[in-house]
């Protein structure tokens with residue numbers, strides 16, 4: 001949204017785009033939603049999209065594309081090796097990030113595979129502001145471990161801190177000193193920390209971490225998948241960056257990272273992934289793995305059409321009016337829920353609006369997956385599909401012990417430029433109703449639990465007959481409404 005004030009004084013996010021292609025949605029009756037969620041083993045990933053009204057599972061690969069992106073896909077130059085499409089993308093990455101070398105990959109976790117295989121040794125430690133599910137799995141699969149060095153504010157669900165994704169610099173230095181730089185695979189900064197409410201880091205914090213990495217000759221890796229939101233927050237919340245353009249902030253961030261990688265399903269509103277660096281030695285270590293896992297160096301598992309869309313999408317991400325739409329819709333939703341007393345993560349971050357399940361359903365113990373249960377309940381009462389980001393998204397350790405997550409969040413992603421304000425208002429309405437009826441929600445238990453990334457494919461049962469009670473109450477209050 002540009003600086004547009006409403007005469008009414010209301011704070012409403014205004015879309016700076018118009019919708020020219022639409023997809024029809026279905027809102028099936030609550031009885032069908034109950035059936036559908038049980039068919040899906042109470043796992044939001046296993047629902048069929050035809051049973052979903054608002055898909056707030058993720059922003060990954062489901063952001064709206066622009067007319068320019070779609071048009072660019074028609075001009076793709078298809079060839080296994082040396083296509084012009086690749087060169088265009090390489091040039092765009094050099095222009096935006098100032099990095100000389102670029103490796104394409106089919107998505108973000110493919111980049112993580114290459115990084116983990118190149119830099120993680122058995123017993124080595126990857127330091128992060130916060131982990132992401134696939135990142136951690138790749139590191140652990142390669143024999144390493146993850147250490148999160150977040151500032152104290154980062155783990156507080158509520159607060160005023162504008163940069164809850166910051167690293168604790170004193171602890172970072174102390175940790176490297178204690179464990180020895182030779183045992184650190186890399187320091188990884190995640191833009192817009194996915195698992196703790198889409199919270200950003202500041203440029204200043206990154207610059208300070210860079211100095212520590214230089215002191216100890218440790219590599220600094222940036223996961224830029226959620227960079228668009230982080231850029232917006234740096235621009236609007238960080239004093240030293242107020243007068244910088246989005247391009248200048250991007251370059252300032254990039255100058256502090258040895259390696260940047262990202263999921264283009266998120267950054268650039270396309271599909272695919274990318275790794276870039278200006279360090280030839282690091283590049284060479286990663287490059288040899290590319291033909292083995294991703295395909296040849298000039299497509300890396302992506303279709304040329306996607307690469308064209310990514311080139312344009314990255315360019316459009318440098319436009320403040322494009323990247324502010326997500327965070328402003330999220331802020332609107334968060335603030336409206338707060339007004340009704342619904343527990344949410346504050347300050348509002350990027351990626352989505354995050355409900356604090358630990359408080360929303362405080363009667364459900366963590367080993368009965370409060371955020372997962374809340375996701376199921378919200379789907380039943382609204383057809384809105386969110387994603388559990390809590391204990392269910394964690395993995396058992398070597399001894400089979402289940403770590404309890406620091407936060408139990410239900411993430412309601414806001415894919416960029418996809419939903420209208422009335423749809424967001426619908427979601428708010430049903431969440432408020434559910435909050436008032438929260439005592440009807442019960443816990444979940446695993447009936448099928450995969451060993452790796454269990455939240456994707458695991459199946460759950462309910463610990464009691466609570467879902468039927470919820471449907472009954474919905475019918476009492478909403479009559480024959482969908």
Ligand SMILES: Cc1ncc(COP(=O)(O)O)c(C=O)c1O
Pocket residue numbers: 060107108109110132134135190194223225226263264265272273
């Ligand atoms: C911060 C972050 N890193 C990495 C990934 C993995 O990317 P992809 O889904 O393209 O494999 C994601 C995906 O959600 C992410 O949010």
